[in-house]
Amino acid sequence: MPLFLAEIQPWLLALHIIAVIAWMAGMLYLPRLFVYHSGTMPGSEASEIFKVMERRLLKAIINPAMIVAFILGVLLLWASDWTFLKHGWMHGKLALVFLMFGVHGVMAGHVRRFREDQRARTARYYRVMNEIPTVLMIGIVLLVVVGSRT
Structure with a gap:
């Protein structure tokens, strides 16, 4: 590992956590917008907003x-010289992160469909979808905080 990475590792970690918080804030808010958007008429002023x-x-x-x-x-x-990859908790975390990438992609698809005024899903679907990032985030945090201590 390059020495400069070791020296800035605390900064990398802090910025990583900040980026994850921003990502999760958006992932938790976007499905709520879908819930409200699904109740509007296509082409209406509210739908366009x-x-x-x-x-x-x-x-x-x-x-x-x-x-x-x-x-x-x-x-x-x-x-970390890739040493974290030797731990089972990191494998679990990465699996959940890749699931989060998939949920992110699904949400991006919904943004596109709403943009095209397609309304194939109900508000209930988006309410359930709103819980998926929460469950994944809880799993990721538990694996990192608790799993890394074992």
């Missing part, structure tokens, strides 16, 4: 935060 809100949230917050969290996560693994 939700389209703007959803697009901006995805493009300006969720996508950049996910990319930064991913890059910093890889740098943190590199800074």
Whole structure:
């Protein structure tokens, strides 16, 4: 591992956590917008406002935060000489993170469908979808905080 990575590792970790918080904030808010958007008429003023809100949230917050969290996560693994990959808790964490990437992709697809005025899902579906990032986040935090201590 390059020495400079070891020296800045606390900064990498802090920025990684900040990026994850921003990513999760967006992932928790976007399905709530979908709940409200699904109750509007296509083409209405409210629907058009939700389209703007959803697009901006995805493009300006969720996508950049996910990319930064991913890059910093890889740098943190590199800074640890990849030793964390020897632990089962890290395998579990990475599996849940990849599931979160999948949920992120599904949500991006919903933003596109709403943009095209497609309404194939109910508000109830989006309420349930709102819980998935929460459950994944809880699992990730427990694996990192509790799993890394065992």
